[in-house]
Amino acid sequence: MAVYALTGFSLVSLLSFGYLSWDWMKPSLVADVATDPMEKSLPPTFTRPPHIIFILTDDQGYHDIGYHGSDIQTPTLDRLAAEGVKLENYYIQPICTPSRSQLITGRYQIHTGLQHSIIRPRQPNCLPLDQVTLPQKLQEAGYSTHMVGKWHLGFYKKECLPTRRGFDTFLGSLTGNVDYYTYDNCDGPDVCGYDLHEGEDVAWDQSGKYSTFLYAQRVSKILASHSPKEPIFIYVAFQAVHTPLQSPKEYIYRYRSMGNVARRKYAAMVTCMDEAVKNITWALKKYGYYDNSVIVFSTDNGGQTFSGGSNWPLRGRKGTYWEGGVRGIGFVHSPLIKHKRRTSWALVHITDWYPTLVSLARGNLSNVQGLDGYDVWPAISEGKESPRTEILHNIDPLYNHAKYGSLEDGFGIWNTAVQASIRVGEWKLLTGDPGYSDWIPPQTLTNFPGSWWNLERLTDGPRKSVWLFNITADPYERYDLSEQRPDVVRALLMRLVHYNRTAIPVRYPAENPRAHPDFNGGAWGPWASEDDGEDWEGGRESLKSRNKKKKKCKICKLRSFFRKLNTRLMSNRI
Secondary structure, three states, rough: OOOEEEEEOOOOOOOOOHHHHOOOOOOOOOOOOOOOOOOOOOOOOOOOOOEEEEEOOOOOOOOHHHHHHOOOOOOHHHHHHHHHHEEOOEEOOOOHHHHHHHHOOOOOOOOOOOOOOOOOOOOOOOOOOOOOHHHHHHHOOOOOOEEEOOOOOOOOOOOOHHHHHHOEEEEEOOOOOOOOOOOEEOOOOOOEEEEOOOOOOOOOHHHOOOOHHHHHHHOOOOOOOOOOOOOOOEEEEOOOOOOOOOOOOOHHHHHOOOOHHHHHHHHHHHHHHHHHHHHHHHHHHHHHHHHHHEEEEEEOOOOOHHHHOOOOOOOOOOHHHHOOEEEEEEEOOOOOOOOOOOOOOEEEEHHHHHHHHHHHHHOOOOOOOOOOOOOOOHHOOOOOOOOEEEEEEEEOOOOOOOOOOOOOOOOOOOOOOOOOEEOOOOOEEEEEOOOOOOEEEOOOOOOOOOOOEEEEEEEEOOOOOEEEOOOOOOOOOOOOOOOOOHHHHHHHHHHHHHHHHHOOOOOOOOOHHOHHHHHHHOOOOOOOOOOOOOOOOOOOOOHHHHHHHHHHHHHHHHHHHHHHHHHHHHOOOO
């Protein structure tokens, strides 16, 4: 039987920042426009394919938005959501690459071979080249397509780059984690390189600019140079609020009363991102796109509680299959929505955006086979029932097997040592090791007895490898019903068996030393030949060749050192 224990737990009154009194359309520090372009909105029409702006944030916790009761100021997101449709039964994946791959392909991880972990910088791996991507389908429908921000879907050869996967333009990083000012990324000791790219070239000249500012300004420039008479798709994948925790000083000052330093910096980053979204919306209005636009906002996974994020009151965190890892913040804002200003409890998954947006664009889905997503626009716009009734959260055969799981525990049809999770109707099943399972309230104070956060811990039995929850009645996953309802457990295990039969082999190759930035002028970028196969592991260079490149790289490292020093002096950040 589960035993609950409370460790250093105290409920803290959240601070009130009065964000509803902010002037939402007032230019901010991020804005690059100076006059109010607002005009009265025309009645919603669907005479032309809509402009689509998809905004994805990184590691933003479920609790970390104003309308979920957060102590973090997000006035823009709150207003956009309030005037649109809030998605309160919306699911994503627990880590970066899986969510991005499912958004771009409309397919579960098991159907792209990316069901294990993330794509790491030195792996010869990327989104499978045989997949027709969302931006490619939108290009077919006559859209101009642009990406700004974090890619994290592989780059070992040029065919993997965003500009080869359906985007007309790209400004952003290829890896999963860079410095917000210098754009340096280290994938281990002495494996560091610069990662900001313009198209297929390294954008050395942009170093020193805070990425959230840079990306919002780029979106504004794209809108200014395009005609609102022609449909446009912009995928804005903010680096924020992933670590490292970096923010301009003026945003941190707003949260000076927060005792927890990580939470303070994290909050500043969220608010800065919120203002960036404000200025993107401002640009849509100024340049004449807004009345025929659809703005989708989504997080990519749960918040990382070790780095200031909060998924309260959900269980778990980023990297887990508990609700805190997979239930996301999501909303749609558009003048084209028929029934606005409401909350939707329709079941929606990140794979659903592919068919939904292609359908909105009047694109052709008849030649796309095997999609796992559904067109959920009628559910969002008109309040109709969602066509989705279940979600495969994942099946990861490579993740560490649970010590006490077995085929016997899975009724002889499923090895419960394997990490997997599925939701069918109101039921959610987890097997194997779902990941860190505590409930962690917002970390607003400096210290707590025995820990630096509030912590409520659930200690399961020593031989646990199966959990079952009625997720509708128990969204916080406090009452495991696996022993009371073995019939439901068996039924959901059968669904896992069904999905597993459709899975393709895992793509998770060994890291290749040729990927080292030292061999690419000090920057992360493609290293394999375009003639190499997708499973290319690369050859070894001669020692003489490698030594030559190492000598050259000493200059790169020296240049990087002075670039970082200059940036820190100029940015005046905390």
